[in-house]
Amino acid sequence: MLNFDADVIVVGAGPTGLMLAGELRLAGVETVVLDRLAEPMKQSRALGFSARAIEEFDQRGLLPRFGEVQTIPFGHFGGLPIDYRVLEGGSYGARGKPQSLTESILAAWATELGAVVHRNHEVTGLSAGADGVELDVATPEGAKRLRARYVAGCDGARSSVRKLAGIDFPGTDPTIEMWFADVAGCDLQLRFAGERVPGGMVMVLPLGPEVQRVILYERGTTRPGGDAPSFSDVAAAWNRLTGEDISGGKPLWTSYTTDTSRQAAEYRRGRVFLLGDAAHIHLPIGAQGMSAGIGDAMNLGWKLGAEINGYAPADLLDTYHSERHPVGARVLTNTLAQRLLYLGGEEMDPMREVLAELLAYEEAQRLLVGMVTGLDIRYDVGDGDHPLLGKRLPDVELVGDFGAAGTANAFQFLHAGRGMVLDLADNEKLRKVASPWTDRVDVITTSSRPAGVLEDVDAALVRPDGYIAWIGTGGSEGTGLPEALARWFGAAA
Numbered sequence: 001m002l003n004f005d006a007d008v009i010v011v012g013a014g015p016t017g018l019m020l021a022g023e024l025r026l027a028g029v030e031t032v033v034l035d036r037l038a039e040p041m042k043q044s045r046a047l048g049f050s051a052r053a054i055e056e057f058d059q060r061g062l063l064p065r066f067g068e069v070q071t072i073p074f075g076h077f078g079g080l081p082i083d084y085r086v087l088e089g090g091s092y093g094a095r096g097k098p099q100s101l102t103e104s105i106l107a108a109w110a111t112e113l114g115a116v117v118h119r120n121h122e123v124t125g126l127s128a129g130a131d132g133v134e135l136d137v138a139t140p141e142g143a144k145r146l147r148a149r150y151v152a153g154c155d156g157a158r159s160s161v162r163k164l165a166g167i168d169f170p171g172t173d174p175t176i177e178m179w180f181a182d183v184a185g186c187d188l189q190l191r192f193a194g195e196r197v198p199g200g201m202v203m204v205l206p207l208g209p210e211v212q213r214v215i216l217y218e219r220g221t222t223r224p225g226g227d228a229p230s231f232s233d234v235a236a237a238w239n240r241l242t243g244e245d246i247s248g249g250k251p252l253w254t255s256y257t258t259d260t261s262r263q264a265a266e267y268r269r270g271r272v273f274l275l276g277d278a279a280h281i282h283l284p285i286g287a288q289g290m291s292a293g294i295g296d297a298m299n300l301g302w303k304l305g306a307e308i309n310g311y312a313p314a315d316l317l318d319t320y321h322s323e324r325h326p327v328g329a330r331v332l333t334n335t336l337a338q339r340l341l342y343l344g345g346e347e348m349d350p351m352r353e354v355l356a357e358l359l360a361y362e363e364a365q366r367l368l369v370g371m372v373t374g375l376d377i378r379y380d381v382g383d384g385d386h387p388l389l390g391k392r393l394p395d396v397e398l399v400g401d402f403g404a405a406g407t408a409n410a411f412q413f414l415h416a417g418r419g420m421v422l423d424l425a426d427n428e429k430l431r432k433v434a435s436p437w438t439d440r441v442d443v444i445t446t447s448s449r450p451a452g453v454l455e456d457v458d459a460a461l462v463r464p465d466g467y468i469a470w471i472g473t474g475g476s477e478g479t480g481l482p483e484a485l486a487r488w489f490g491a492a493a
Contacts, residue, residue: 006032006116007308009135009148011123011161013040015099016276016293017154018106018115020301022060025113026417027305032148033115034137036122036155040107043182043253044098045284047205047213048072050291051084051091052374056298058395059466061415065105070095075286076193077334077368078341079201080356086365087375088394093287096206102290126151126164126272133271150304152273154293157262159278165269171262171281171332176343177223178283179256180215181234183249188212194342197241201343211252216241217343228255259283259339261332267321273300280328282335285342286372292331295374296324302417302464311440311490323379334371379467382484386471388453393462396450398422413444417464419489421481424449425458433478436492437485463488 008024010017013035024031049057054071057063075084075092084090111117118139125136133151137144153161162169187210194203194215203215218237223229231251238246264279276293300320306312341348341355358364370376378390395411402408413420419441421434426445434443441461449455461470461484470484486492 004030004132004148005146006030006148008032008150008152008304009034009133009146010152010154011035011135012154012156012159012276012278013037013103013107013117013119014154014156014276014293015102015106015290016297017152018103018110018117019294019297020152020154020275021110021115021117022106022113023297023301023417024305025110025115026060027302027309029305029308031110031115032146033110033117034121034123034135034146035117035119038120040100040103042100043255044100045255045257046099046102046287046290047207048094048097048287049102049294050093050287050373051087051089052377052392053287053291053294054091054094055089055392055395055411056294056466059298059411059414060109060417061412062105062109065109066094066097066101069097072192074193075369075372076342077359077372078338078352078355079194079196080341080352080359081193082359082365082369084369084373086362087369087373090369090373090375093291093373098207099290123155123160123164126161128165128269128271149308150271150273152275152300152304153278154275154297156277157260157281159274161272162264162274162278165272167269167272167274168265169262170265172260172336174258174260176217176259176339177221177256178215178217178258179229179234179237179254180213181231181254182207182211182213182252183231183246184211184252186212186214186246186249188214188244188246196342200241202238202241214238214246219343219345230254257284259336261336263325263328263332267296267325267328268317273304273320275300279324280332282332283339285335285338288331288335288372288374291374292328295327295377298465299324302419305417306440306490313487313490316488316490319379327374327377330371334368377467381467381469382487384471386457386473388457388460388468389471391468393460393466393468394453396452396454398444398446398450399448400444400446411466413442414462414464414466416442418442419464420444420462421485422446422457422460422462424454424460425475427458427477430459430472430476430478430481433481434485437489439493440489441485461485461488 071091235247275296459472
C-alpha cells in the first residue's frame with residue numbers, strides 16, 4: 001500500500017473526532033474527517049463540558065472562542081451535593097455551552113489548520129494491513145475506497161470502525177431509561193443537580209430565553225421499541241413525578257438515554273484506534289462522556305503525530321491504550337455508582353447516609369471531585385515521587401521575558417501542541433541538556449519560580465497534552481531529563 005489519501009482518516013465529526021483532527025494538524029499530519037451525516041446535529045445531548053476539558057481547550061487557545069465561560073461551582077455525586085471548588089480549578093463544568101456550539105468551534109479550528117471534512121460519507125468496510133488501512137466508503141458520488149496510514153474511530157456508540165475492526169465491546173445492558181425534552185414556555189423552577197422525588201428523579205436546565213430542558217427518570221416505566229418517547233409521554237411522566245403540568249409547552253425535541261455501560265477491550269489494534277463513545281459509553285452524568293473523548297484526542301494526537309513525523313519511540317503509540325483505558329474504566333465505574341445512588345429507591349438510603357457522613361471530610365470530597373472532573377488523572381511517566389509527576393500542569397503565571405507584560409500563563413506555551421521544558425531556575429546547563437530536542441520541544445525560561453504547587457520545582461518536562469513527564473528539584477541541572485525526553489519525544493536530533 002504505497003499511495004495514501006491521508007496520513008490519518010478520522011471517522012466521525014463530533015467533538016472527539018474534530019478535536020483529534022485539530023491535534024493532528026498541529027503536528028503537520030495530513031488529516032481527513034469522514035462523517036455519515038449530511039450536516040452537523042442541531043440538537044445537543046451535552047450542554048457543557050468538564051473542568052478538565054475547560055483546561056484542555058485553554059491549552060490550545062480555544063477557550064476565548066466560546067465567549068464568556070461560566071462554571072457551575074456546586075455539583076453532586078450520585079445526588080449528594082459537593083462544592084466542586086474544593087479542588088483548585090474545580091467546578092461541575094462549563095454552563096450553557098451546548099454540544100452543537102462545541103462542534104462548530106472545533107470544526108472551524110480543525111479546518112483552519114487544514115483538516116478536510118467530508119460529510120455524507122459512511123464507512124462500510126475496513127481492511128488493516130502492516131503498512132496502512134483501507135476503508136470502503138459510501139458517498140453521494142458512489143462507493144469509494146480510501147487509504148490511510150492510520151484510522152481513528154470517533155464514530156460513537158454504534159461505531160462502524162470498532163465493529164469492522166472486530167474489537168470487543170464488553171459491558172452491561174440497559175436497565176433503566178432517562179427521558180428528556182427541550183420545551184418552550186413552561187417557566188419551571190431550575191433544578192441543576194436534579195431532585196430525587198418519590199418514584200424517580202427530575203431535573204430542569206436552562207437552554208435559552210423561555211426554553212428549558214426537562215430530564216426525568218421514573219422507576220418502573222418501560223417502553224416498547226427504541227424510538228424516543230413522545231412529548232405527551234414525557235409530560236405525563238413529569239406530572240406523575242412532580243404534579244406540574246407541562247403539556248401546554250411547545251416541544252422542540254425529545255430523546256432518551258440509558259445506563260448501558262460498555263468499554264472497548266482495545267483502544268488500539270494495529271493501525272486502528274478508538275476514541276470517545278466508540279471506546280466507552282455510560283450514563284451521562286457530569287459531562288464526563290464528551291470530556292473523556294476530548295481527553296482521548298489530546299492524548300493520541302501528538303503521539304500519532306510523532307509516529308508519522310518519524311521521531312516517536314517504539315512503544316509510544318501503545319501508551320494511548322495503557323493511559324486512556326484506565327481513565328475510561330474509572331468513568332464507567334463512577335457513573336454506575338452514581339446511578340445506584342441517584343436513581344435507586346429507598347433500599348439505597350443506608351448507602352446515601354454513609355456516603356453523606358464521609359463527605360463531611362474534605363479528603364473524601366477531593367477524591368470524588370477529582371474523579372468526576374478528570375482533574376486527578378495521573379499517568380505512569382516513570383520513576384519519581386514528586387506529587388505533580390504524571391499529573392496535569394496547572395495554569396500558573398510565569399514571569400520572564402514574555403513581551404511587554406513580562407508575564408504569561410503556562411497554557412499559552414501549549415497552544416502549538418508541542419512539548420516544553422519549563423526552566424524555572426534560569427539554568428543554562430539544563431537548557432543545554434534539552435537543546436538536542438528543540439526541533440519538537442520548546443524551552444521556556446522564567447526569571448522566578450511561580451508561587452504555589454511549583455515553588456519547589458527547578459524544571460519540568462511537559463507533554464503536549466499538558467501532563468508533567470519529568471520534574472527536577474533541589475538545584476537540578478537536568479539529571480534524568482535526557483532519558484525522559486527520549487522516552488516521550490524520541491532520540492535527540
